[in-house]
Amino acid sequence: MTITPEVAAAIQQFRLPDKLGFGAVNAPVMFSAEWQDGKWGPGQLLPYGPIPVLPGARALQYGELVFEGLKAYRVGQSRPNLFRADANCRRMQQSASRLSMAPVPDELFFGALEAVVRACETFIPSQSGQSLYLRPFVFGTESGYLLRNSTTFRFMVIANPVEAYASGTPSVAIERHDVRAAVGGVGAAKTAANYAASLRGSTAAVARGHAVALWLDAASHRYVQELSGMNFFAVIDGELHTPALDSAILPGVTRDSVITLARHLGYTVHERQMDIDELLTQIGSGRCSETFACGTAAIIMPISALADSDNLHKTRQINVVASRLREALLAIQERRAPDPFNWVRVIP
Numbered sequence: 001m002t003i004t005p006e007v008a009a010a011i012q013q014f015r016l017p018d019k020l021g022f023g024a025v026n027a028p029v030m031f032s033a034e035w036q037d038g039k040w041g042p043g044q045l046l047p048y049g050p051i052p053v054l055p056g057a058r059a060l061q062y063g064e065l066v067f068e069g070l071k072a073y074r075v076g077q078s079r080p081n082l083f084r085a086d087a088n089c090r091r092m093q094q095s096a097s098r099l100s101m102a103p104v105p106d107e108l109f110f111g112a113l114e115a116v117v118r119a120c121e122t123f124i125p126s127q128s129g130q131s132l133y134l135r136p137f138v139f140g141t142e143s144g145y146l147l148r149n150s151t152t153f154r155f156m157v158i159a160n161p162v163e164a165y166a167s168g169t170p171s172v173a174i175e176r177h178d179v180r181a182a183v184g185g186v187g188a189a190k191t192a193a194n195y196a197a198s199l200r201g202s203t204a205a206v207a208r209g210h211a212v213a214l215w216l217d218a219a220s221h222r223y224v225q226e227l228s229g230m231n232f233f234a235v236i237d238g239e240l241h242t243p244a245l246d247s248a249i250l251p252g253v254t255r256d257s258v259i260t261l262a263r264h265l266g267y268t269v270h271e272r273q274m275d276i277d278e279l280l281t282q283i284g285s286g287r288c289s290e291t292f293a294c295g296t297a298a299i300i301m302p303i304s305a306l307a308d309s310d311n312l313h314k315t316r317q318i319n320v321v322a323s324r325l326r327e328a329l330l331a332i333q334e335r336r337a338p339d340p341f342n343w344v345r346v347i348p
Ligand code: COI
Pocket: 068, 069, 070, 165, 228, 229, 230, 295, 296, 297, 298
């Protein structure tokens, strides 16, 4: 893909700061392609910066937007690699299908990712746990209030050199009132609406000193769904339990990787309905020894306690199984260990 003088200048001027955070530092280039007259244009690299969007665009008025999150790694390697990018590509197509938006074909998705990663290659941070976070997204650009899909779309990829999203062993707050997603809705699609619905609960959780909110099902407010931006796991009697997927839970790529890896390491993994009150009782009796969350951004985040209003339910151990799985997962992602599942794709 052509590197214009503007893009080359943006890359040349960029300096990787010591402190990265998560999303605080923007890579100097981005990819953009447009859908018009029923087809995608070839797309191009641009310097990172503001884009023109009509105020009446469907994305702004009705949230017609789907996105993905994945990472490029370059820890002790000369060539960067992606991790399960095919799964992200498929999920973005499924999210677009749920919103009846134009799907991004595989070649365009991978071409865009590879162009951005190659352009950013020299400043992919290289310590374990660090990476270049890639955020592909598609949004409806047509202006108007009619409740039908936009006929024009824009596909973009922006990128951020990052550390892990969360650190330490935080507590999470059980959200008993607000609902993130209902069965039959858009909870399984990676679309802005789900994140918007979770903002009040998450902001309140953070204000009370917790990392995020833990969401329950919409119908009965009883079954665990997921955390804001992460899937949930509990270790009960030494076995792993995670909520079974339904159309209200995001099918996390990291969730799937953790299940596969855990089984490979000898754990029994159950995907089932998880009643929150039963779980709290099991934490109290010690049968549930540990809980953790996982996601692309968070990798694997150990949880120290579940907060139910002001009652803190602390597990008897923290970060024992979680750290084992985190290390095993990161070692594959960072190419420090063999990749028996063929998950890693080196950028040529
Ligand atoms: C990701 O893990 O990629 C997400 O999109 C979650 C977000 C809260 C950063």
